[in-house]
Amino acid sequence: MKIFSLIIAVAVGCVLLYATGDFPSWGDPASPASTHVSPHYLEKALEETSVPNIVTAVLADYRGYDTMFETTVIFAAGAACVILLRLFGIRPKERYYRHLLTGVTIHVIGDRKIPEDSGTFERIDNLWVPHDMIIRSICRFLIPFLQLFALYVIAHGHHSPGGGFQGGVILGASVILMAISMNLRTSLERIREKTVALLAALGILIYSGTGALCILLGGNYLDYSALARILLVSPVEARSLGILAVEIGVGVAVMATMIAIYQNLASSGRLDEGL
């Protein structure tokens, strides 16, 4: 079997390598990929959309449909994760609590609980007990800056590398970092499961709603220049602002999806104890 698959891989590789003989050489400005629509984007994007970062302009304006459905794919992947894994109403058979002053760990079997808000006990995870003051303190210090940086990346996507996808992933990573450094329950207290689901849907709604608003104002779907009538700016500026709205929608949807995938994968759908 191994020999057979090695033969397949080598054979396909040889066919592909044979085909590269006809490909343009590396870094060739006259290659077919760089000669059709790409020069138009590079030369006209700034005057048509007023966005200096052409990647952002192409992503959210010229190829707006593509990006909208990519965002929908991400949302669908998050929903698939939740549907596959999420288990409701399953209570853990055992719980562990740590007495805060002495460090004594208590093992509780059955459905009994110790109230966690009493301040003398804290619930700890069954399999893995993250209790490291250095990691906790550094993450507590780091997470606000991560989130601030994510907002910068989303908002500054017009002028520097960045945008909704990157900023959304950083925002999601900050919540995942909280779950890793403390535990899953702490991060769930900050951002609940229902909030995550609502945010994922809200992100798609912002994107498609911006497109629908353009129709209502007399333009085509996702033709942001129609927004000029309510934003009271020139049509070119309106396209720039429409791209910002869309990027925010993408960021919210991506953040929520990343958190939902992590929460369900880390705890196998129980959302109780996890990594």
Next chain:
Amino acid sequence: MQDLIREIVAGYNYWLYIVLMMIGLYAMIAKGNLVKKIAGMNIFQTAIILFYVSIGCKKGATIPILEHAPHGAHHAVRAADYINPLPHVLMLTAIVVSVSTLGVALALVIKVYQSYGTLEESEIREAMREAKTAEE
């Protein structure tokens, strides 16, 4: 020999992506463990991303972010001075989509592990065969 070396140097990005892609393809076919197959799939996706980004490259060009002069006073832009933004746009979305599909794949793997207690392809097939004969 000299021709071959010249060809490799002119298109070494293609050689790299094909080698990576074949490593991924081999892992997807040959490995018995489902997580290793998923790792192979991810290597395959990375090879595609490398391929796309490398065809957008132009020699001596810079990143496609222009200088923004106020009041619409733009300089004329020469397309040869900026690398092709299109592959970057396509791959930007593909990276995030590949992460979320990885999430779905891992969710499926967790479900498979919960019902069969193993991730080895041969053992899963054995268990399925036994369940089938037990039904009959």
